[in-house]
Amino acid sequence: MDETQVKDRMEQVLELFRADIGSIRTGRATPSLVEDIIIDAYGGTSKLRVVELASITVPDPQTVLITPWDKSVVGEIRKGIERANIGINPVITSDAIRISLSPMTSEDREKYVKLLHQKLEGSRVMVRQARQDGMHDIRKAADSNDITEDQQVLQEKKLQETTDKYIERIEELGKAKEKELRTL
Numbered sequence: 380m381d382e383t384q385v386k387d388r389m390e391q392v393l394e395l396f397r398a399d400i401g402s403i404r405t406g407r408a409t410p411s412l413v414e415d416i417i418i419d420a421y422g423g424t425s426k427l428r429v430v431e432l433a434s435i436t437v438p439d440p441q442t443v444l445i446t447p448w449d450k451s452v453v454g455e456i457r458k459g460i461e462r463a464n465i466g467i468n469p470v471i472t473s474d475a476i477r478i479s480l481s482p483m484t485s486e487d488r489e490k491y492v493k494l495l496h497q498k499l500e501g502s503r504v505m506v507r508q509a510r511q512d513g514m515h516d517i518r519k520a521a522d523s524n525d526i527t528e529d530q531q532v533l534q535e536k537k538l539q540e541t542t543d544k545y546i547e548r549i550e551e552l553g554k555a556k557e558k559e560l561r562t563l
Contacts, residue, residue, distance in 0.1 A: 382537070388512075389509050392502055392549075393548055395505075396549055398411075399498050400552065402415060403560070404491060405491070405556075405562075406560075407559075408439070410435040413443060414430035416429050416459055418432060418455055432447055432448065433446055433476075434446050443480070445476040445477075453476060456469075456476055457471055492561070495557055506542060507542065510539070514535060518531070
């Protein structure tokens, strides 16, 4: 078993989860709501993320301001955000896009908490799958007598500890996001 390969895979799952929950809307405006939305820029010739086309600022807790570096793509950014269907309504003001977030209802909050739990479980499953693949490699090495039985037990224990650590980190991120979602 290549321990660094399994750790890298688990780290990728953690980063994916972190990015994934960053796009879940809370009661506050954050750049992560829009920065990864793909825009068909320049007449559809380029597919770029909003963060690659503009600066994203949060002037107050309810507003996201997107200021494109190239003013000719303002309309395309607005259309891309609308197409993303994430429940926000972008408005063009002079040469920028302003997104005003309405306060979330308790129903909205519960819907987003449910979505968070789905993403949390998906991340746990991916970490467990990485562990399962590592366990398979360890057992294969033991069956072909590449490692001793003691080494097998030691490697399996170490792999389980690594898995527990990553699942705990994912849980911590999930709890923090849930707290943020439930805060009015």
